[in-house]
Amino acid sequence: MLRSYHLTHLSDAGKAEKILHEMDGLEGMHSARISADLKELDVDAEEGKFSFIMDHTVNICRKIADECEISFMFRS
Secondary structure (H helix, E strand, O other): EEEEEEEEOOHHHHHHHHHHHEEEEOOOOOEEOOOOOOEEEEEEEEEHHHHHHHHHHHHHHHHHHHOOOOOOOOOO
């Protein structure tokens, strides 16, 4: 299942790569992508694992980019 999230305060592509690298090892994760403008995170993962994955992803983001915030992107 694919879900999209807004990213704020992610300052450079190097930090984005580090975040994606650490997310790769999470259980239930299929793939993740951060947009070129560093404002959108797309996560493809097992449906029952999203809570676990996103809890860890928030911690990863804060560890790598102190000010980084993630919020769910509602699409109509």
